[in-house]
């Protein structure tokens with residue numbers, strides 16, 4: 001039989017932090033400093049896609065090299081190894097591509113991706129990005145506020161949540177032949193979170209079209225939340241009255257909540273969230289509440305018990 005059959009892995013078995021990073025560091029030591037750059041050689045030759053730098057949304061931290069941004073990925077549709085997406089996502093067909101926007105909206109619409117690219121002026125925003133596994137990066141995204149799209153479709157008074165649904169195509173996405181998560185990948189935000197000016201629809205990074213492994217042709221970026229909230233390769237956006245049940249909530253309800261705000265005070269059941277390793281750094285640093293965006297977003301959660309709504 002042509003397809004691979006993989007032993008199902010429980011999501012709770014696969015996200016132990018730092019294991020990968022230390023294995024990779026060890027391998028790089030083992031092959032010697034001279035050979036290491038060859039191993040991370042990029043095959044990515046992205047088309048130019050620049051956005052106007054928006055200094056109001058640029059953190060002062062040094063951006064992570066694009067080699068790391070595009071070779072250390074979580075995109076389980078292409079496997080659970082950090083290097084798998086860079087190896088396997090190259091063949092994902094990102095044209096033609098449509099995004100259906102539906103549900104509780106007055107103007108549901110199927111957008112062609114090239115129409116979406118012209119929906120609002122593209123900006124460059126340099127955001128911190130923190131994975132629940134405790135690594136972090138600094139990424140110069142190209143995109144526009146998610147709110148611009150939301151305004152176009154005019155949510156009804158019943159719309160309280162937004163669901164993001166990734167492409168489901170096991171022929172193109174070999175990881176979908178394993179049941180590590182329920183496919184298609186689903187994520188969600190409360191409508192006011194989705195409308196927040198920091199919530200971005202990203203179509204590029206480092207002035208080029210998004211590499212497939214980073215979620216081409218279109219992904220969300222929600223920088224104050226753990227990375228898994230930022231759904232990749234989106235084909236459908238639904239407006240709902242009730243919160244959607246996300247892929248990670250189904251995989252581990254005690255471990256991955258709906259909110260998933262970066263919070264150094266609320267540990268993952270299996271590890272601390274107090275510190276993080278910025279990819280490229282040797283020493284860990286303290287994790288900041290809301291990933292450093294507290295001033296902008298803490299108000300969204302006023303009066304909520306963040307231990308309960310994790």
Ligand SMILES: Nc1nc2c(c(=O)[nH]1)N[C@H]1C(S)=C(S)[C@@H](COP(=O)(O)O)O[C@H]1N2
Nearest residue numbers: 073074075076131166185214227228230232
């Ligand atoms: N469709 C889809 N989106 C996804 C994931 C995934 O497995 N599938 N992984 C999430 C997780 S856990 C993280 S940390 C980020 C990683 O984004 P990056 O590879 O661009 O850094 O994508 C998120 N979005």
Ligand SMILES: [Mo]
Nearest residue numbers: 131132227228
């Ligand atoms: Mo993640």
